[in-house]
Every structure is written in C-alpha cells, then in structure tokens.
Amino acid sequence: MESFEIIAEPSRRAILSLLVSSQLSVGEIERQLRMPQPAVSKHLRILRDAGFVEATVDAQRRLYRLKPGPLQEIDAWLQQFRRFWSAHIDALERHLDRMYQGRNRPAPKERTATKKVARAKPQDHQGEKK
C-alpha cells in the first residue's frame, strides 16, 4: 500500500497523531482512541509495513513509535504547492521559513506580505495554439 493511501484512513491518522507525543503500547492506543484492539493491530501492521512506525518488544507489549521517512515524502510532495499558496495567502509563508532553518532565526514579527517569494508562473489567459 502506498503512503498517500495509508494516511487516507482517519484511524491511522489518529494513531500517527497520538504517536507524535511519545511511543505507546497497543493497549494505550486502544484506550485513547476507544477502538477495538484487532483494529488497532491491523492499522499498526499497515503503518509498520509502510515504514510510518516501528516497534520494539517489551515483554508482552509492543511499543510503537513514529518513523519520519514516509511522512517526510508526503511533505516533500506538498512542497511544490507552497509557492502557489503564498501568492494567495501570505500568512502561511513564514511557517514555510521555519522548516529547516527555524532554530537560527529570532522570532519574526514582521507582518508585511510580498517578500522574496516568487509568484507562480504567469498564466496565459487563452494560451492554446492548436
């Protein structure tokens, strides 16, 4: 199963969101999401096969935690649209900045729009030649 299909499932997104804070056992997920245990296990199986999570064994328990890979790929696909958005909504553009260099920057307070962000390609109104 492919990464985008994996996160199309609300329960799986819920599990991933839970695991963002800390690693959890199956039982803890089961309780927090109020979802039958076989369902949790099945979703975890899928998530593990796709590399979203990994598990370590602790006696009878399995402790699941996030793995960054697949979600980063999804994020990479979204990257191409961020430029497009900034042309429409510039409130979101700072959040873009912070991704890889956030820790070096003092908190930006400036509210001005239209900075270094390039506009999307000029689009033809009619641009058909055929």
Add this chain to the structure above:
Amino acid sequence: MESFEIIAEPSRRAILSLLVSSQLSVGEIERQLRMPQPAVSKHLRILRDAGFVEATVDAQRRLYRLKPGPLQEIDAWLQQFRRFWSAHIDALERHLDRMYQGRNRPAPKERTATKKVARAKPQDHQGEKK
C-alpha cells in the same frame, strides 16, 4: 469524499501537480497525462467538489486551476510532525554523542548545544476524530 482520500489517487495527484504551473483545459491535461478523457473529467469532478480546483468556462473548454484550501489543510495536519522530525534528529544526535563519547568521529556540521535546542511545544489537542 474527504481531502486525504482525494489525494490518495495517483492520477489526481498528477493533475494537481500539473495545475501548479498554470491553469489548463481538460484536453491539455488529457494529452499531458495520456489518460482517457472521461477519466480526466471524472477526476476533475471529484477535485472540484472537494474544492481542490475550480473551473471557468471558455467556449466549449473548461479551464481548471488550483484552489489552495484543501491542500493547505493537509499541510496543516502535517505540521505537527515537523516538530517531531526536528526533535527526532536532535535526539539521535544526542544519542550518538553519548555513544561516541571520547572517540574520534568526523566533526558534524554546526550543531547547537544540547541545552539550547528548542523543545517541541506542549501538545495542544487539535481534535481529529472519526
């Protein structure tokens, strides 16, 4: 249909990627993706209903272009994991620091001192439910 399911479809992602550069007619999408016309129209219908794209009428043609909303929501969901990634990398570095203590290892590129690292913010629950 819900946003995450929409982009689970490879053809729809391809269409969205095409539209990032400029608006296109159905026929242009059909040719660029080498996909039968009814398929294109059906996917566009779904994308339009979900607010990913919008269309304007130009004689017999329809010109489709991106709308930012739904993709932004997806991006917003991913936001919570970006914090995790940086924390994860930091934790890995700290771990390696301990493992390789006193050994010679290639000097890593500038790393902030352990104490200075911005910690992930305390989790505020943004409700994602089934």
Add this chain to the structure above:
DNA sequence: CACGCATATTCTGATTGAGGTATATACAAG
C-alpha cells in the same frame, strides 16, 4: 439546421479495504 469538437455523465463489473468476530501466539506469574 447539421456537424464536429470539447467535456460531462451514466452504467457495469471487478477489486479493494474496513469492520467485526473468533482464534492464535507469546509471555509472565502463581
């Protein structure tokens, strides 16, 4: 009006994936 082009819709069959229930495996403790 009739034709042709661009796009949309409908129908069908096949596949896939989710939920539920029951059961299997693994381990810890008495």
Add this chain to the structure above:
DNA sequence: CTTGTATATACCTCAATCAGAATATGCGTG
C-alpha cells in the same frame, strides 16, 4: 502446567471506488 494479559492473525461480509465503454450535453461554425 494453568491462567491471565497483551498483541497478532484469519476469515467473512459489506460498501466504496476505479477503470472502461458508451452515451449525453453544450457550443461554435459552415
């Protein structure tokens, strides 16, 4: 060894969805 707990898997059924073919609609032009 027996029991209880934690997790995984198997099996079944149902609903959703995709691809493909055929057909319908809308519009400009001769």
